[in-house]
Amino acid sequence: MGHVRFLHTSDWHVGRTFHGADLLAEQAAVLGHLADLVAAEAVDVVLVSGDIYDRAVPSAEAVQVANRALARLRESGAQLVITSGNHDSAPRLGAFGDFAAAGGLHLRTAVDRIADPVLLEDEHGPVAIYGIPYLEPEPARHALGVPDAKGHNGVLTEAMRRIRTDLAGREPGTRSVVLAHAFVTGGQGTESERTIAVGGVEQVGGEVFDGVDYVALGHLHGPQTLAEHLRYSGSPLAYSFSEARQRKSVWLVDFDAGGLAEVRRHELPVPRKLAKLAGGIDWLLSADEHAELTDCYLSVTLTDSVRPVDAMRRLRERFPYAVHLEWLPENGKTTAALRYAEAVRGRSDTEIARNFLDDCRGTPPTEREEKLLRRALETAGRGES
Known part of the structure; x- marks a missing residue:
């Protein structure tokens, strides 16, 4: 091959649901x-930095989607290097790794393979690709033989020490790539990553990864550049409404004789857009200006002074992909959050039930509801004599 071209992606979370x-x-x-x-783009190697799946035991359908995606990437001419993330089961993902490698799928899910690179040759010589699986600090410090290592920083420091040692023993001019799944200081999180905090510390200093030509990071779902050689690709889809404004993408990374030559960003298509809407339910259901949102995943805030009955069902008649709903009346009635003890002090059961209804939907019970409430309380033996 001429020069090596990588595609850096991560955090597929196959099998995840959205609200x-x-x-x-x-x-x-x-x-x-x-x-x-x-x-x-004639990509030589696809790097997937963890969280292929959304859970440790993915559904058969999720496995099928991931398998098909990996097969298509391979058929398109690339080799694949994959590490496990904090959502994946490392043993399950890496189960047939030795067989898969023969077909160009290289899985790095075990601590003892961290300093065992996937080696490629181009016209400029060798390229070593090292995969660091997600390291849960407690088991990893023992598995790595550094029982005094502190948190994520400690175990990743040891992982990188092993990689640098291996690299130093290779032929001069060997270029290097590292895949890692971690929260690196300076990165911006979203609402859809699962926290990896240990004793309140989940972040790792970027300097831990010094000494290699490119670091393909996974874990954070927004694409970002922490340094020219240190980047998150982000997830290929939005997994929370906090990501609605992000442009999901992947990095195309070119190496030349000296290592990192160029990185280009490629924006991904959005199969279904995300949007937020706020207003009274009647207006939302009738106004022409919302017509183009019928195909979007929607988060709706209703501002009616009285909580509308059956709101989600009604909204979905117009917006079939409405998935999230909250009620924030413009009169601010729900904002006065009373402490429970104060709300019930010195009040009868009927009054408490009446006030609860009023608080929940912004209007007191009707006469008929009052009768039903009294009957229910009497049946429960709580009626007032």
Whole structure:
């Protein structure tokens, strides 16, 4: 090969749902686009830095989508190097690693393979690709033989020490790539990452990764550049409304004789956009200006002074992908959060029930509801004599 071209992606979270909505079709579409990109850009190696799956035991359907995506990437001409993230089960993901390597799929999920690189040759010589799986600090410090290592910083420092030692023993001019799944200081999180805090500390200093030509980071879901050679690709899809404004992307990374030559950002297609809406329910259901949002995943804030009955069902008649709903009346009635003890002090059961209804929906019970409440309390033996 001439020079090596990498595609850096991570955090696929195949099998994740979005506020209860199944995302497998959207995930399959975006991952299929990656395969087209690999072919169009003549990518040599796809780097996936952890969290292939959203859970340790993915569903059969999720496994099918991931398998198909990996097969298509391979068919498009790239080799694959994959590490496990904090959502993956490392043993499960790495189960057939030795067999997969023969077909160009290199899995790095075990502590004892950290300093065992995938080696490639281009016209300028060797490139060593090292995969650091997500390291849970407590078991990892014992597995790495550094029982005094502190937190994520400690175990990743040891992992990188092993990598630098291996690299130093290779032929001069060997270029290097490291995949790691971690929260590096300076990175911006979103609402959709699972915390990896240990004793309140989850962050790792960027200097831990010094001494290699490119570091392909995973874990944070927004694409970001911490240094020219130190980047997060982010997730290929938005997994929370906090990501609605992000442009999801991957990095195309070129190496030349001296190491890192160029990094380009490639924005990904958005199978279904995210949007937020606020207003009274009647206006939301009738106003023309919302017509283009019918295909979006929607987060809706209702501002009616009285909580509308059956709101989600009504909204979905117009917006089938409304997935999240909250009620914040403009009169601010829900904002006066009373402490429970103060709310019930010196009040009868009927009064408490009446006030509860009023608080929950912004209007006191009707006469008929009052009768039902009294009957319910009498049946419960709590009626007032």
